[in-house]
Amino acid sequence: YHVFYYMLAAASPEQRKRLRLDTQGTQADGESTGAAAYNYTSKGELEAPGIDDIAGWAGVSEQLRVIGYSEEDQLSIFALLAAVLALGNVEFDASEEGAEDERGHGQIAASSRSAAEIAADLLEIDAKQLEAKLTTRVL
Numbered sequence: 749y750h751v752f753y754y755m756l757a758a759a760s761p762e763q764r765k766r767l768r769l770d771t772q773g774t775q776a777d778g779e780s781t782g783a784a785a786y787n788y789t790s791k792g793e794l795e796a797p798g799i800d801d802i803a804g805w806a807g808v809s810e811q812l813r814v815i816g817y818s819e820e821d822q823l824s825i826f827a828l829l830a831a832v833l834a835l836g837n838v839e840f841d842a843s844e845e846g847a848e849d850e851r852g853h854g855q856i857a858a859s860s861r862s863a864a865e866i867a868a869d870l871l872e873i874d875a876k877q878l879e880a881k882l883t884t885r886v887l
Contacts, residue, residue, distance in 0.1 A: 750799060751808060752789050755829060756782040758805035766823060767830040768866045788836035831870035837863035838882065854883035 759769060783789035795801070812822050839857040856864050856879055864882070868875035 750796070750801075750804060751829060752786075752833060753783055753794075753796070753799075754801045754805035754808060755826060756786075756789065756833075757801035759826070763823070763826065767826055768834070768870060769830060786833045786836055788833055827870045831867045834863045834867035834870065838867070840883065854885075856883065 755763075755767070756769065759767065763769075783794045809822060812825070813819075817825070837860055839860040841855040841857045864879060865875045868878040871878070
């Protein structure tokens with residue numbers, strides 16, 4: 749679970765851009781809000797006492813390299829982690845009116861549509877297909 753905090757605290761500017769981390773939480777001064785921008789990481793303490801997120805991130809990257817993952821492979825893994833964070837920010841329209849479209853599918857709330865689009869981009873899938881899978885009940 750700490751890997752999310754590691755990534756948010758210590759990913760390089762290039763990684764942050766590729767993983768779309770800065771697009772989901774920036775303050776007025778342009779600084780990233782980090783863990784506070786995501787539902788999955790903002791519910792408790794944003795920094796764990798005694799845990800060095802920067803060293804932890806470097807350790808994760810190094811251990812992945814040691815076992816044979818290239819930088820591109822690592823970026824794919826990190827994109828999956830970033831997609832999980834983005835999906836955690838997706839909310840659904842639960843209002844009585846407009847909660848389902850003409851096919852009986854639910855809808856992603858307009859306020860979190862960008863989070864779903866970011867997740868789809870990171871997962872390299874079509875955003876409309878992701879929305880359909882997230883909002884269609886299967887019995």
